[in-house]
Amino acid sequence: MPKHGKRYRGLRGQVERQKLYPVDDATALVRQLATAKFDETIEAHFRLGIDPKKSDQNVRGTVALPHGTGRTVRVLAFTQGDKVAEAEAAGADFAGGQELIEQVAGGWFEFDAVVATPDMMAAVGSKLGRVLGPRGLLPNPKSGTVGIDIASIVRALKAGQIEFRSDKTGVVHAPIGKASFTPEALAENLGALRQALEAAKPDAAKGTYLRTVHLSSTMGPSVRVTV
Numbered sequence: 001m002p003k004h005g006k007r008y009r010g011l012r013g014q015v016e017r018q019k020l021y022p023v024d025d026a027t028a029l030v031r032q033l034a035t036a037k038f039d040e041t042i043e044a045h046f047r048l049g050i051d052p053k054k055s056d057q058n059v060r061g062t063v064a065l066p067h068g069t070g071r072t073v074r075v076l077a078f079t080q081g082d083k084v085a086e087a088e089a090a091g092a093d094f095a096g097g098q099e100l101i102e103q104v105a106g107g108w109f110e111f112d113a114v115v116a117t118p119d120m121m122a123a124v125g126s127k128l129g130r131v132l133g134p135r136g137l138l139p140n141p142k143s144g145t146v147g148i149d150i151a152s153i154v155r156a157l158k159a160g161q162i163e164f165r166s167d168k169t170g171v172v173h174a175p176i177g178k179a180s181f182t183p184e185a186l187a188e189n190l191g192a193l194r195q196a197l198e199a200a201k202p203d204a205a206k207g208t209y210l211r212t213v214h215l216s217s218t219m220g221p222s223v224r225v226t227v
Contacts, residue, residue: 011035012221020226023190026215027183034179034217039070044176044190045222046197047212049205052170056204059172060165062144063196067185068160070178075157076100078116078124078139083150087115090151091158101127114138115145115153136163164193172197179217190215190225 004012011033021029027042034040050057077087080097087095094100094111097120105127114132116124116139124132124139132138139145143163147153164174176189194210201209216222 007035008219008221015221015223017224019224021223022226023187024183026223026225027186027190030215030217030220030223031179031181031183031186033220033223036217036219038218040179040218040220041069041071041175042177042179042181042186042215042217044172044174044193045214045216046172046174046194046210048166048170048172048197049208049211050166050170050202051205052166052168054204057202058166059197059200059202060142060163061196061200062156062161062163063193064156065160065162065176065189065192067177067181067189069162069175070181071175073113073157074111075154076104076111076114077150077154078114078120079150080117080120083117086151087154090154092150092154098123104128104131109135111137113145113157115147115150115157117148117150118146121146164196176215186215 014033015029030042048059050059052058074093075091077092077095078097078100079087079095084095101123114137121139129138145153162174164172166172174193176193177186197210210227213225213227214222215225
């Protein structure tokens with residue numbers, strides 16, 4: 001089992017492990033614990049009362065964070081015709097059809113998010129399914145990354161829309177900002193994510209849905225938040 005360094009142990013000592021921190025206190029503390037030499041990402045971790053082995057209890061969706069994520073998202077749009085110009089005008093970093101598919105198939109991955117119009121999905125799925133799928137980048141209507149209105153999809157991603165999904169242990173991990181954000185901005189982003197998770201609650205889920213919530217920075221210890 002790897003041991004934590006002196007710096008991490010010192011930060012962990014500032015957290016009362018069994019305490020449930022109110023949201024405002026938790027966001028302030030997690031910023032204080034982000035002492036790395038870069039602007040650390042603040043993440044929220046929700047343990048849900050679901051059975052992840054059952055497909056009808058998987059949780060997935062998107063949410064537009066009020067204050068964004070604090071990172072620049074490079075968007076690749078698979079589309080053609082007039083939609084290429086629409087995607088570029090909306091802020092897409094790369095837009096095109098078959099030539100971009102071939103470029104990605106050849107090993108190019110200088111992008112963070114992928115969107116597509118429906119007419120491109122057959123080509124994208126057949127050629128790039130095994131490439132983008134494992135990376136969580138394959139466009140999907142359920143995640144809001146496939147649609148006719150490609151400009152709106154691109155703008156949403158650029159403005160801070162994120163996708164969330166439960167993992168095999170029933171936990172949702174999602175970024176809610178940067179350590180440079182104010183505690184209030186982090187709290188509002190956390191609230192938006194929580195509302196989206198509650199709206200995505202599966203009908204088959206029984207008992208307590210939001211079981212635990214933790215906040216953590218990239219290099220810091222976690223802080224447990226009141227539910």
